[in-house]
Amino acid sequence: MSVNLPRPTYTKTASHVPGNCHTPSSGQAAWYPPVMAGADTLGAKVSRAETILQALVLMQRLSPDAYTTYLKDFYSHGLERFESHWRYADIVTVLLCLADALQPRNYLEVGVRRGRSAAAVASKAPSCAMALFDMWQPDYAGMENPGPAFVTSELKSIGYQGQASFIDGNSHQTLPRFFAQNPNVMFDLITVDGDHSELGAAQDMCDVLPRLAVGGALVFDDISHPLHPELNGVWQTLVVSDDRFSAFSYRxxxxxxxxxxxxY
Ligand SMILES: C[S@@+](CC[C@H](N)C(=O)[O-])C[C@H]1O[C@@H](n2cnc3c(N)ncnc32)[C@H](O)[C@@H]1O
Incomplete structure (x- = not known):
């Protein structure tokens, strides 16, 4: 059932992502807005076979669970069957491409679980600072949810060298508290993959969207998940229909x- 969604409050931001913005040479006027690559450019590779293969290799480097074991078979089967014609995207292929292209200075993630998505970022931007929010719900989706020490070791195993901060607890309390304590912080890359209820996901989006730097990317997972059909409405309402974003959707x-x- 669709509800009235909360809306983000944006303030003007002076923070630009260097990996995606043009700086005019000295003495030149800034004719265009600074952002150089939008969803068309950055989306070109996310569903290609070469990226799916990178996602498969990353999954092989992480400690397996039931989901990643399934995923490795799914990736391998699709690549065998459809070869270079296969078009498939998920949170891992998207984050591999965005982290590679943007070289984010910092990354915020809501919903970390075993560190699979954070590892995709770390594998391409190993020095990127990370703010990782999770309440470590036990037995999430029927699998164990081991917490920060496990995620730290997974990140280390793929060569992460940056500073990862874990902000434990319910995001509807921890995000507002974190931003109140860090009133000027902006992020180059953000993933929202925590609370999957319609209002809960919308609230996380409202908390983080105004903290995305110009030229930066926001990733939202599960927009065609059969158990969470409302998430596509959240995505369409809060992001796709907002002119301040160029959006890519894979369903x-x-x-x-x-x-x-x-x-902007
Ligand atoms: C779908 S999993 C994240 C998967 C991860 N991004 C990945 O790619 O493997 C969702 C995670 O969000 C956490 N979570 C759910 N609701 C939350 C909330 N309100 N606050 C903080 N974390 C939450 C769960 O504990 C779980 O670890």
Whole structure:
């Protein structure tokens, strides 16, 4: 059932992502807005076979669980069957491409679980600072949810060298508290993959969207998940229909994923 969604409150931001913004040479006027690559450019590779293969290799480097074991078979089967014609995207293929292209200085993630998505970022931007929010719900989706020490070791195993901060607890309390304590912080890359209820996901989005730097990317998972049909409405209402973003959506297979680049 659709509800009246909360809306984010944006303030003007002076924070730009260097990896996606043009700086005019000295003496030149800034004719265009600074962002150079939007969803068309950055989305070109996320569903290609070469990226799916990178996601498969990353999954092989992480400690397995029931979901990643399934995923490795799914990736391998699709690549065998459809070869270079296969178009498939998920949170991992998207984050591999965005982290590679943007080289984010910092990353915020709501919903970490075993560190799979954070590892995708770390594998491409090993020095990126990370603020990782989770309440470590036990037995999440029927699998163990071991917490920060496990995630730290997974990140280390793929060569992460940056500073990861874990902010434990319910995001509806921890995000507002974190931003109140860090009133000027902006992020180059953000993933929202925590509370999957319609209002809960919308609230996380409202908390983080105003903290996305210009030229940065917001990733929203599960926009075609059969158990969470409302998430696509949250994505469409809060991001796709907002002119301040250029958005990419993949809903063809798997659970779906979207990302958006902040233009202004
Ligand atoms: C779908 S999993 C995250 C998966 C991860 N991004 C990945 O790619 O493997 C969702 C996580 O969000 C956490 N979570 C759910 N509701 C939350 C809330 N309100 N606050 C903080 N974390 C939450 C759960 O504990 C779980 O670890």
């Amino acid at each position: 063809e297979a798997g659970y779906g994923v979207g990302f958006a680049i902040r233009k």
